[in-house]
Amino acid sequence: MPNLTDCIEDYLKKLLALSCEPYVEVQRRELAKKFACVPSQINYVLERRFSPERGYLVESRRGGGGWIRIFRLKTSQASPWREVIESLNGREYEPSRVRQLLKRLYEEKIISRRESFLLETVTRDRIYEEKGLSKKKAREIQHELLNEALEELLKVSY
Amino acid sequence: MPNLTDCIEDYLKKLLALSCEPYVEVQRRELAKKFACVPSQINYVLERRFSPERGYLVESRRGGGGWIRIFRLKTSQASPWREVIESLNGREYEPSRVRQLLKRLYEEKIISRRESFLLETVTRDRIYEEKGLSKKKAREIQHELLNEALEELLKVSY
DNA sequence: TATCGTCTGACCATCTCTGACCTTAATTTA
């Protein structure tokens, strides 16, 4: 039995799939009532399952008549790579976010399953810990390695 | 009378055989309860009986509604990989040798061009020099990263 | 009896969910 977060994610993705627009609009309070949970649970779902790394954009407005809009982003066919690299450098480097990004790249057939597995190894901390590097330095190296690797992929078409 | 590990292994393999999917999904806690043992026993079984060497891949998720998925892999390509990894570990790690190896793997169509480019980035010293690591430590990290990456390729069939 | 495979339990990491408190926008009221 899936958990609440999975259920709400499913529901929103179905709404998106049915929508004529490239987005859906909901009210946090209403949605929370529908799933019998606290409103902040909705924010949790949005943060975890509808992040930019996963290909979504969320807008909202507070106050009377407030709303939340969830946009499905399309990677531009022209140069998906630049976008990916920029989205990686835009926010702080964070292994879990990178893994989500890799999953999405695989789902959108921008990289192969094997490539996503290869790139995922770069995000692991184990080796650096064993060699006595600080977490900070490890993260810096990971970030750079990932950038170099993505630059390589950029050079060679599928 | 077979032991617990054997029983749990049997049970999971029967589940796999019956499953329509190429995997089964269980909950560690539930499974442990079913066999009246501690949860970590499940990890032991997975490690010993469902390892990549034996042709399985295990994924999991923690937290509420967590799960463990066990995938049955195709093992046809497993053997050439073991040789490659062992040839890498047999002699001292040396970037130039690795590049030759990657070239050969590409020529023999064991890895793709893109994969060889990805793996090649791991052998570069630049990043480590910038971060002030000794050449020795850099080489050690490169060696381990490469090993992990090759292990990943071993897991995933094309 | 030495060794190797099993099994346990304490402690850790991660993901989910809630509730108290905060911010913002629209509407009503003085």
Place this chain on the structure above:
DNA sequence: TAAATTAAGGTCAGAGATGGTCAGACGATA
């Protein structure tokens, strides 16, 4: 029209619910 009220949504710390790791006890067997 300015202030007060109402009606949204946002943030964050902490509790709860899983699964992971590891050292060491235990047990079978050569």
